[in-house]
Amino acid sequence: MTRTDPADVPRPDAQLHFGVFFQGVNYWTIWSDPASGSQISPESYRRVAQTAERGLFDAFFLGEGLRLREVDGRIHDLDVAGRPDAITQLSALAALTDRIGLVSTTNTTFNEPADLARRLSGLDLLSDGRAGWNVVTTDNAWTGENFRRGGYLDHADRYKRAEQFLNAARAIWDGWPDPVRIRSEQFTVDVTPSLPRSRQGHPVIFQAGDSSDGRDFAARNADVIFSAHGTDFDDALAFAEDIRARLRAAGRPEDDLRILPGASIVIGGTPAEAEEKAAWVRREQITPATALAQAGLLWNLDLSGYDPDGPLPKDDPRPQDTSGAFGAARVADAQSTIRQWREAADANGWSLRETVVNLGQRSRGHVGTPQSLADKFAHFVRNGALDGFNVSPYLVPHGLDDIVNLLVPALQERGVYRTEYTGTTLREHLGLRPRP
Amino acid sequence: MSLVLAVEIDGEGAHPAAWRRAAHPPSEPLGPRRVRHVAEIAERAGFTLVTLDDDLLPPGGGGAVGRIGAVERAAFIAASTSVLSVAPVVSTTYTEPFHVSSQLASVDHIAAGRAGWVVAASPRPEVAAAWGRPAADPGQEALDSVRVVRALWDSWEDDAVIRDVATGRYLDRDRLHYIDYTAAGYTVKGPAIVPRSPQGQLVVLAPHGLVPDAEVDIALVGGADLDAVHRAAAATTTPRTFAEIEVALDTAAADGADRVAELDEHAPWAGGGRLRYTGSPQGLVALLADLDAGGGVDGVRLHPLVLDEDLAVLSQFVVPALINSRLAGRPVPGVSLRQTLGLPRPQNRYALPGEPA
Numbered sequence: 001m002t003r004t005d006p007a008d009v010p011r012p013d014a015q016l017h018f019g020v021f022f023q024g025v026n027y028w029t030i031w032s033d034p035a036s037g038s039q040i041s042p043e044s045y046r047r048v049a050q051t052a053e054r055g056l057f058d059a060f061f062l063g064e065g066l067r068l069r070e071v072d073g074r075i076h077d078l079d080v081a082g083r084p085d086a087i088t089q090l091s092a093l094a095a096l097t098d099r100i101g102l103v104s105t106t107n108t109t110f111n112e113p114a115d116l117a118r119r120l121s122g123l124d125l126l127s128d129g130r131a132g133w134n135v136v137t138t139d140n141a142w143t144g145e146n147f148r149r150g151g152y153l154d155h156a157d158r159y160k161r162a163e164q165f166l167n168a169a170r171a172i173w174d175g176w177p178d179p180v181r182i183r184s185e186q187f188t189v190d191v192t193p194s195l196p197r198s199r200q201g202h203p204v205i206f207q208a209g210d211s212s213d214g215r216d217f218a219a220r221n222a223d224v225i226f227s228a229h230g231t232d233f234d235d236a237l238a239f240a241e242d243i244r245a246r247l248r249a250a251g252r253p254e255d256d257l258r259i260l261p262g263a264s265i266v267i268g269g270t271p272a273e274a275e276e277k278a279a280w281v282r283r284e285q286i287t288p289a290t291a292l293a294q295a296g297l298l299w300n301l302d303l304s305g306y307d308p309d310g311p312l313p314k315d316d317p318r319p320q321d322t323s324g325a326f327g328a329a330r331v332a333d334a335q336s337t338i339r340q341w342r343e344a345a346d347a348n349g350w351s352l353r354e355t356v357v358n359l360g361q362r363s364r365g366h367v368g369t370p371q372s373l374a375d376k377f378a379h380f381v382r383n384g385a386l387d388g389f390n391v392s393p394y395l396v397p398h399g400l401d402d403i404v405n406l407l408v409p410a411l412q413e414r415g416v417y418r419t420e421y422t423g424t425t426l427r428e429h430l431g432l433r434p435r436p
Numbered sequence: 437m438s439l440v441l442a443v444e445i446d447g448e449g450a451h452p453a454a455w456r457r458a459a460h461p462p463s464e465p466l467g468p469r470r471v472r473h474v475a476e477i478a479e480r481a482g483f484t485l486v487t488l489d490d491d492l493l494p495p496g497g498g499g500a501v502g503r504i505g506a507v508e509r510a511a512f513i514a515a516s517t518s519v520l521s522v523a524p525v526v527s528t529t530y531t532e533p534f535h536v537s538s539q540l541a542s543v544d545h546i547a548a549g550r551a552g553w554v555v556a557a558s559p560r561p562e563v564a565a566a567w568g569r570p571a572a573d574p575g576q577e578a579l580d581s582v583r584v585v586r587a588l589w590d591s592w593e594d595d596a597v598i599r600d601v602a603t604g605r606y607l608d609r610d611r612l613h614y615i616d617y618t619a620a621g622y623t624v625k626g627p628a629i630v631p632r633s634p635q636g637q638l639v640v641l642a643p644h645g646l647v648p649d650a651e652v653d654i655a656l657v658g659g660a661d662l663d664a665v666h667r668a669a670a671a672t673t674t675p676r677t678f679a680e681i682e683v684a685l686d687t688a689a690a691d692g693a694d695r696v697a698e699l700d701e702h703a704p705w706a707g708g709g710r711l712r713y714t715g716s717p718q719g720l721v722a723l724l725a726d727l728d729a730g731g732g733v734d735g736v737r738l739h740p741l742v743l744d745e746d747l748a749v750l751s752q753f754v755v756p757a758l759i760n761s762r763l764a765g766r767p768v769p770g771v772s773l774r775q776t777l778g779l780p781r782p783q784n785r786y787a788l789p790g791e792p793a
Contacts, residue, residue, distance in 0.1 A: 031599055031606050032599065032601045039597075040545055040630070040631050041545070042515070042545060042546045042548070065629060066534070066629065067625070067629070068612065068627055068629060074609060075607065075609040075612055075627075077605045077606060077607040077608070077609045078604055078605060078606060079606055080606055081606065081607060081629075082592065082596075082597065082607075082629070082630060082631040083629065083630065084538075084541075084542035084545055084546070084630055085535070085538040085539045085541075085542040085630065087507075087508065087539075088507055088508070088511045088538075088539045088542040088543060088546070089511070089542055089546065091507075091508040091509075091511035091512045092511040092512060092514060092515035092546040093515070094468065094512055095468065095472065095512045095513075095515040095516045096515055110532065110534075110535075111532075111535075112530075112567055112568060112569075113568075114492060114566045114567060114568070115492060115531070115567065118492065118505055119505050119507075119508060121504075122504040122505040122508035122509070123508055125466050125467055125468075125504055126467070126468050126471065126504060126508060126509070126512050127468070128467065128468060145623065145624075145625035146534045146624055146625050146626065147532055147534055147622075147624075148532060148621070148622040149622075150622070150623075176502070177494070177502070182568075187568055188568050189565070189566060189567075189568040190562075190565040190566065191492070191493070191565070191566035192493055192494055192562075192566075193494075194492070194493065194494040194502050194503050194504075194505075195466060195502045195503070195504065196466065196502060287604040288604055289603065289604025289605065290604060
């Protein structure tokens with residue numbers, strides 16, 4: 001990557017934004033290392049949020065899963081799991097931080113608008129205008145088994161409900177103190193709001209769906225979109241162009257939405273050190289048992305009796321269905337992926353585990369020195385490929401330390417990262433227009 | 437014997453027109469400074485527990501009186517204090533028991549074992565309309581909700597996170613349990629998504645009679661006079677019983693009775709069948725001594741007429757006098773609410789006998 005002359009790029013003054021995603025459930029978070037802290041202790045949350053705030057991050061994010069993940073009818077036991085209710089935990093962090101945004105992933109399927117709008121308002125007021133809501137949907141009856149209504153919602157209706165839910169929430173946020181009447185296909189609600197608008201008007205709306213419906217939903221409704229398109233420059237730019245086209249179609253200005261792909265960032269003092277650390281991270285993430293589990297999802301077979309250090313299974317995969325694994329990604333085209341895995345394993349002499357380490361779920365993210373990463377990210381943001389990253393630390397609670405201590409100063413030297421918070425609200429941190 | 441001291445700190449005070457005497461701008465209750473300020477006063481005074489009233493709809497009482505959700509306030513207070521315990525009111529009539537369980541367990545994690553739950557119901561039809569649901573039977577819903585929530589709190593055994601590097605397992609799935617609860621109108625599968633909290637089970641408080649005593653740690657009882665309170669307390673079979681007392685105290689500026697009369701001109705103070713005390717701080721100390729001497733009551737929950745006035749008098753005069761005369765104890769740092777109450781940490785219903793709870 002060469003240094004870009006700022007004058008030659010579309011957005012010479014663009015600024016990079018960071019969020020941190022405290023994941024809480026998945027194989028990405030290393031738990032086997034002695035430096036790996038508790039996933040539930042309030043101290044872990046305080047430490048990550050305060051480190052991010054020291055690094056002038058825009059936001060701290062929490063995810064949501066309303067049922068423990070299962071594979072073949074049994075609780076998935078290989079990954080970190082067990083986390084607090086997001087809005088509740090963020091309300092505690094509102095007391096322990098001053099500036100950083102606090103974003104809750106919360107579902108529109110198993111909540112109701114008057115209640116959830118009020119909970120989000122409460123977080124927004126307790127944090128003086130720093131709340132965000134990552135709007136997600138759930139459609140499966142499996143998750144519904146924990147809730148009064150069960151699996152009532154058709155897959156096709158999930159974004160319809162989400163949009164009607166969001167419209168209802170906005171009416172409630174704007175309604176105080178007068179009664180609000182909501183009539184839509186999904187909702188018949190009469191409520192007197194409990195709370196006024198916060199300093200930022202409404203909580204900032206985030207959206208993460210990557211399907212065409214999800215992207216259109218974001219283009220119509222969201223302030224920020226997450227994506228998985230943040231590693232390869234061309235892929236990121238294509239995604240950003242697609243979103244800008246959808247924004248135009250929705251009648252919104254192109255700069256009305258921030259694009260913050262999820263990312264992993266591994267930093268070393270030299271390129272070789274960074275590569276070595278990235279390899280360590282990947283091997284810690286893909287334990288022998290996790291390698292067998294991920295391959296098992298691809299083959300749709302129980303491979304737990306296989307040798308992770310032996311060859312790939314000779315078996316043919318079982319046809320994919322949607323009944324066995326919940327809360328874990330199934331592979332769309334298993335046959336061709338398995339063919340690619342076999343070819344790569346043969347060519348490189350990889351074991352099963354080595355194959356998963358190199359080719360398994362999710363790319364390895366960004367690896368480099370503070371200087372090389374700062375140059376690369378400046379190139380991304382100045383060319384309009386994204387507005388920043390939602391960083392998933394691979395270790396809790398110290399996984400952000402290198403980013404804050406080493407990468408942020410390198411970005412600041414290049415003029416693409418703030419040197420102090422200039423606003424107080426999440427909306428201001430993101431540079432979004434005030435909410436009318 | 438001595439009494440455990442709790443105080444209800446929602447809004448501006450127990451009187452529906454209390455906001456007229458508030459000593460701060462009207463917008464302040466709906467922000468962090470006020471919430472933190474009131475909790476700090478209660479903690480410094482020596483109260484063991486604060487409760488936070490709540491429901492989906494605003495409290496009413498004239499004027500645009502707002503209210504931040506009690507769970508959100510409780511989490512904020514838990515992170516802002518170190519010895520004070522906090523118990524949000526959470527209604528059971530239309531809420532999702534699965535969410536209620538997660539939210540309350542999270543408060544207990546944040547509070548390091550200083551959390552409770554005041555079980556409540558929402559009988560008003562307006563609440564059903566706000567949820568967008570047909571009116572439900574509050575008693576049935578309360579019973580099912582408490583049972584579901586408590587079962588979910590046990591659905592992770594304490595040592596379910598094993599971090600076993602040799603086998604690559606983070607969880608021991610044998611120590612996670614489906615609750616498979618069948619309620620009157622729904623079922624809940626489990627397990628919880630939140631690990632078992634520091635107290636195992638939060639301290640459950642409820643107005644006596646709302647749910648069966650077996651589901652409750654602290655029954656809240658009222659009564660028009662001390663005799664009635666003692667009779668109500670004698671009828672409970674819960675491990676602990678607290679008396680509910682509304683207080684309107686004499687301040688430097690005005691007598692309690694005059695302050696009540698002034699506020700009553702704007703809105704009547706119906707109260708909730710609780711004992712009511714109006715008068716000097718010394719008189720309240722004497723009343724509480726009599727209450728304690730009569731036996732059967734383990735603590736009190738005070739409902740101050742106006743927080744900005746009566747909580748100040750309570751913290752300057754009443755609580756210090758109670759603690760000095762050993763009529764009440766001050767909570768100890770690093771101790772859970774259960775320990776302060778002398779309640780054991782509950783065995784996990786799903787753990788096999790002989791195993792750790």
